[in-house]
Amino acid sequence: MVSTPGGGARFVQEVRDAVTGRAAALVIGVLVLQLAFVASYVGAFHSPKPKDIATGVVAPGPLGDQLVKKLDALPGHPLDPRTVPDEARARAEIGTRELDAALVVHPRGTTDTLLVAGGAGASLAQAAEAVLTRAERAEGRALRVVDTAPAAAGDARGLSAFYLVVGWCVGGYLCAAILAISAGARPANVHRAVIRLAALAVYALAAGLLGTVIAGPVLGALPGGILGLWGLGALVVFAVGSLTLALQGLAGVVGIGLAIAIVVVLGNPSAGGAYPYPLLPPFWRAIGPALPPGAGTWSARSLAYFRGNALTGPLLVLSAWAVAGTAATLLSAALRRGRAVPTD
Secondary structure: OOOOOOHHHHHHHHHHHHOOHHHHHHHHHHHHHHHHHHHHHHHHHOOOOOOOEEEEEEOOOHHHHHHHHHHHOOOOOOEEEEEOOOHHHHHHHHHOOOOOEEEEOOOOOOEEEEEEOHHHOHHHHHHHHHHHHHHHHHOOOEEEEEEOOOOOOOOHHHOHHHHHHHHHHHHHHHHHHHHHHHHOOOOOOHHHHHHHHHHHHHHHHHHHHHHHHHHHHHOOOOOOOHHHHHHHHHHHHHHHHHHHHHHHHHHOOHHHHHHHHHHHHHHOOOOOOOOOHHHOOHHHHHHHHHOHHHHHHHHHHHHHHOOOOOOHHHHHHHHHHHHHHHHHHHHHHHHHHHHOOOOO
16 A cells, blocks of 8 residues: 555544544543542442441440440441430431431340331441341340331332432433533523523422332332422432533533532442441541432432431532522623623
8 A cells, every 4th residue: 555645644634623622621531530430439339338337225224335335346436336215215316317226135135126227228227237246146145136117118228219319410410411502501691591590490390200209109119208209309400400500601511521520420429329328438428418419318218218307407408509509500600791701
């Protein structure tokens, strides 16, 4: 084959025409996002170890304090034990999500009772059972497990709340992304930003209701009332969508990738879904409650299995994301209008 003069130069020019500098930068950004995804998920899930599982100890007299000291000294500190006056109080505190489990000691026999809540995640209940079974066996005692808040028959391992919230999150950032693709990543003015936010709100209401109906009445995966989960779903979708709109307003199309980094790369593995917080490494355990997937998963489980207890904090987190996303979207649109910058 005879090479033609200037063929190499033409090939290089064709490559430059086919893959612009901006496209190359975006591809590199995708690679970074992909590697971050792998590192985050594998880092969070590759070696779950129980740490500080909130555990009540019900035992008469000084025996309770002695057991708390022994359990608190277990290698790796898997439990965070404290005494509880009686079994009724222990059950109540599991119901309000102050405790993850409770050990009820029966001194006259050789078998004690472990109270758990499967609705908070099967892996957490199993971890508490494994740790306390070993501790009891070392004392020559056996353990009987009682699930005080079992997951629904259609909710295998208590994961349905997590997957429902993940679906809502995906809908939130995809809706915002489609609005960007259809009419430019950055709204031209505040009026258009308001229209996008209004469209997102309508979508959030529909997505929250339909997701709740599918998970509840249709599949029987989550118990509880429709209104509570519907409201939660609408808030999750709007919070994630407004965050995505805000990042798009600040960074253009790149904002979609930033939203995915926050919600998917960081938020999903730290949400306490597959492994609740006491089983996650410190970094993911720390950030999970502050991100939409974690706040949403905790809230959905509370509504489904714990009579709506322990909702204030997570709902404030979701509301803060929604308010901050809305404010940033409007502010970026106002600044953009003031600078008279053309839309993407």
